[in-house]
Amino acid sequence: MSETVPDPKRSLDFGILTGLIGYQLRRAQVAVFGHFADAFKDLDLTPGQLGALALIHGNPGLSQSALGGALGVDRSTVVPLIDRLETRALVVRAPSPKDRRSHALQLSPAGARLLAEAEARVRAHEAVIAARLSEPERRTLLELLARIGAG
């Protein structure tokens, strides 16, 4: 038994963690999320909110359930998300012409403007995130991640 208290100067032993996709995924996520929050705090947008705006823009009239499916979250999780966007007058819960149970989600003009602004900004944000990656590497990463995410 040599040492029980690790030397803080020496770097830590991460054990199996380093080789785990799950762990590296989380580390990357923390870094990206943190930078995103900084970059978007004046627009007051979270990644989930941006995702919702982008999906509603690309698929106007989308239902909340369909949005939840596309985002990979439960439909009950979509409620407060849209509540917030609706309170900020970015999204409208329009009545669906086909189905009186569901809401046809639409971007308000302000929502569309904010999305356009956010799309410009997200490009700069992504450039910072991918600064350590060459363009082919970036594409490779996207493709490999998509394959993991398709599970």
Add this chain to the structure above:
Amino acid sequence: MSETVPDPKRSLDFGILTGLIGYQLRRAQVAVFGHFADAFKDLDLTPGQLGALALIHGNPGLSQSALGGALGVDRSTVVPLIDRLETRALVVRAPSPKDRRSHALQLSPAGARLLAEAEARVRAHEAVIAARLSEPERRTLLELLARIGAG
């Protein structure tokens, strides 16, 4: 103006989302986290708890602050994490010989046993996750993620 209600049969328009590292990261994370929860529910371990066990095992006597730093979370977030592991008698908050403020974290024998079991299981879990990846691709993904996470 052709359609306001998107055809559910046709796949959705994801707009810029598909090309965003942040988005693909989140999708992958959801898939991995979901599978992890299934695989570890009988051991009752979350990814964060496994990370803590692995780090304590590799660095016995670690302080809570150092653990938080290694996990990338706030020191106050570590408290309930260790609380839970200590309640389950997997981790011990031993007094630090050097500093009476801090706790020297140690695995209990039960904690060490559980970690060994979990390490075996995490390998199987990762194999499922990476099923769509060749071994070189898996390595590439780990390396690219590590570069993103080093931000």
Add this chain to the structure above:
DNA sequence: GCACGCTTGTTGGCATATCCAACAATTGGC
């Protein structure tokens, strides 16, 4: 020595985010 500033763990307040189960309204197949 010893005073002041820093660190450590903890608590409390707060905000998300997520799930599941139940519910009423509504739809659609038969």
Add this chain to the structure above:
DNA sequence: GCCAATTGTTGGATATGCCAACAAGCGTGC
């Protein structure tokens, strides 16, 4: 027209995270 399924919502339960404040303890400068 009946009945099962779906839609949005609510409520309850967890988790996860941050920040700010606090007491205890440490250590540097003098």
